[in-house]
Amino acid sequence: MKIENVPQDNSSTYGEMKKAIYATSKDGKIKRVESSGWDAEEIVTQQAIDELEENQKKAYEEVRSGKKSPLYYYMYEVRMDLAVLSQSTGFFKWSINRDFKPEVFKKISEKRLLVYCDVLGKTIEEIKVLPKVEDE
Amino acid sequence: MSKFEHRHYAHCESGVMSSMLRHNGLDISEPMIFGLSNALNFAYIPFVKIGGMPLVSYRSIPKLIIKNIQKNLKIQMKLETFSSKKKGEKRLDELLGEGKVVGAQSSVYWLEYFPPEISFHFNAHNLLVYDRDGDEYLISDPVFDKSVRCGRESLLKARFAKGMMAPKGLLYYPISVPKEIDLKPIIKKNIKKVSKYMLKTPVPIAGLRGIRYLAKSISKLKSKNKKYAKLFLGNIVRMQEEIGTGGAGFRFMYASFLEEASGLFDDDKTLKDASKLMLEVGDEWRSFALVIAKAIKSKEDIDYKSISQMLNKISENEAKVYKKLLEFK
Numbered sequence: 001m002k003i004e005n006v007p008q009d010n011s012s013t014y015g016e017m018k019k020a021i022y023a024t025s026k027d028g029k030i031k032r033v034e035s036s037g038w039d040a041e042e043i044v045t046q047q048a049i050d051e052l053e054e055n056q057k058k059a060y061e062e063v064r065s066g067k068k069s070p071l072y073y074y075m076y077e078v079r080m081d082l083a084v085l086s087q088s089t090g091f092f093k094w095s096i097n098r099d100f101k102p103e104v105f106k107k108i109s110e111k112r113l114l115v116y117c118d119v120l121g122k123t124i125e126e127i128k129v130l131p132k133v134e135d136e
Numbered sequence: 137m138s139k140f141e142h143r144h145y146a147h148c149e150s151g152v153m154s155s156m157l158r159h160n161g162l163d164i165s166e167p168m169i170f171g172l173s174n175a176l177n178f179a180y181i182p183f184v185k186i187g188g189m190p191l192v193s194y195r196s197i198p199k200l201i202i203k204n205i206q207k208n209l210k211i212q213m214k215l216e217t218f219s220s221k222k223k224g225e226k227r228l229d230e231l232l233g234e235g236k237v238v239g240a241q242s243s244v245y246w247l248e249y250f251p252p253e254i255s256f257h258f259n260a261h262n263l264l265v266y267d268r269d270g271d272e273y274l275i276s277d278p279v280f281d282k283s284v285r286c287g288r289e290s291l292l293k294a295r296f297a298k299g300m301m302a303p304k305g306l307l308y309y310p311i312s313v314p315k316e317i318d319l320k321p322i323i324k325k326n327i328k329k330v331s332k333y334m335l336k337t338p339v340p341i342a343g344l345r346g347i348r349y350l351a352k353s354i355s356k357l358k359s360k361n362k363k364y365a366k367l368f369l370g371n372i373v374r375m376q377e378e379i380g381t382g383g384a385g386f387r388f389m390y391a392s393f394l395e396e397a398s399g400l401f402d403d404d405k406t407l408k409d410a411s412k413l414m415l416e417v418g419d420e421w422r423s424f425a426l427v428i429a430k431a432i433k434s435k436e437d438i439d440y441k442s443i444s445q446m447l448n449k450i451s452e453n454e455a456k457v458y459k460k461l462l463e464f465k
Contacts, residue, residue: 001388001419015251018281019380020146022167022388024415030392032146032166032382034281040422040429041377044370047432048187049253051367079245081187084257087299119298121246 003033011037013045052079063130069105070130071096074120088119140237140266142276142283146382146389148262149201150175151278152239155264157211159237160313166278166382171393172319173204174326176386178334179342180350186300187256189371192350194385198260198301202239202308208322212311217304221296224305225288228265228273231309237266237276241306243297248290249277258379259301265291279380323397324464327407331458344451344458351447357440366432369443373425384418387454391415394461410460417457420450 003023018034025031056076062068075085086093091112098104099112110124117127140159145151145166150173154166170176175196182190206213218224231238244250244258267274271288286294295305337343350372357365375385382389391414398407424446431438 001383001415001422006383013253015253017251017254017279018144020144020279020281021383022146022392023383030167030388030395030411030415032144032392034144038377040373040426043429043432044373044425045253045378047367047370048256048374079255079257083185084187084299088297090298121293 003031006033006035007038008035009037009039009042011039011042011045013037013042013049052076055081060130066102068100069102070128071105071116072100073130074116074122074127078120080120085119089115091115140264140276143278144281145278145380147195147380147386148278149198149260150389151380152262152264153201153205155276155278156237156239156310157205157313160310161315162211162313162317165392165396167389167393168319168396169201169205170386170389171397172208172322172326173201174208174329175201175204176330176334176390177342178344178346178385180346180353181341182353187371189367190353192372192375194376194381194387199241202262208326209314209317211313213308214311215306215308217306221292221305224295224307225292228307229268231307232265232268232273236309237264239264239308240291240295241303242291242294243303244294246290246294246297247277247286249275249280249284249286254378257297257299259297259299259303261294320400323400327394327397327461327464331461334458335455335462344455347447347451347454351444351451354447355440355444357438362438365438365440369428369438370432373428376421377425384421387414387418387421391418404464406460406464410457410464413453413457413460417450417454420446420453424450 001023003025006021006023014037018036020032021035022030023033059068059073059076063070063073075081080088082093082096085096099108113124113127117124120127143155145154147166147170150166150169153169154164157164177193177196179193180190184191205211216227218227228238240263242261242263244261245255264276265273266276272285273288273291274283275286276283295303297303334343337345340346340349357368377383391411394407394411394414398404398411401407427443427446431443
């Protein structure tokens, strides 16, 4: 890619960041230059963010309607899924699935709850209830 | 020790190594680090899922750059992991107190200075800590254009994130760095190694075979749910472009390495030609990304067959680069 063709699309998904890319200058040498974004990349990153947010919203509803425990919502809030939560806590997936049941979660041991708190970055009070307004 | 100077690089691990060695008196560019550590690759591992999507990678496994640079350049390095957060935190403060610039592996998600847009659970990020100001660390994160600050709690959580590729607080720094190294034999050896590997991978999930395998999987997406198919395609492009690759899944950076290598061998023509070919392949990867992005946005049916064919073509053209490189004696 030539330096003049390096996209500078000011992608929202870059936050305030710039990205370093290797491209060819006029004298034919490859140099490292900055890019403020690329539309193609923005589309795929946004697609992934949308998916995460959709999961979070769905989880919020399921917890609010009493189908799932707050743990289920917080897993999605910190952009994890069952696989990541299982790897992070060292708990089996099936045992985490049990904790997604509101009645099981109510009787959870403090020791186990603290492991979830540590991994999800929540306090023991926070993790027991849904946040009042849904975070965006 | 001289004052540390932050530089903006394409990739975290090669950027950290380039910065760290330069600070210790050995000026080696990021592409050179990337090339000398054999970091170019391709892998498609459908049975390893990340965020529900199969693993697609355009480079070698994390930490291999650090390990191969240590081995190939005969740099004495110290790598330390820790059994507890407390020990890891204390050791970092000690090393900074000694005036060292320290590499660290971390999760991306828990680093507070990352914008939420790209704050994902990826545990193999690398950064350099070069000083401390009270409870804030001064950090040179290679994929940021400026140096950043990070609070004690945030860095600690990021360094001790658990799960796949857990960093376990990893810290690394050189103990002795030679002032001058004859890079030529190392370049020769590693160009040969990468080329042979890419052309003749023993497993179907890596190298050019991995690319063709992915192409095959794309052609089968037609029978899948459309939303899944779009996420599958999007994931490929994200791995190729999003997370510090220098563009085109490290292909542009490798082309830069080949160009620099050519200069060291009195403008060797084979290497220069290979660099040009690699640039062209890089452009093809970018076109491939563009076609996918358009398909994701469009409401119309996706032509999986043509996307798959595009990928097969890329693997053919990438093969030409490696064959050219094997002519280099």
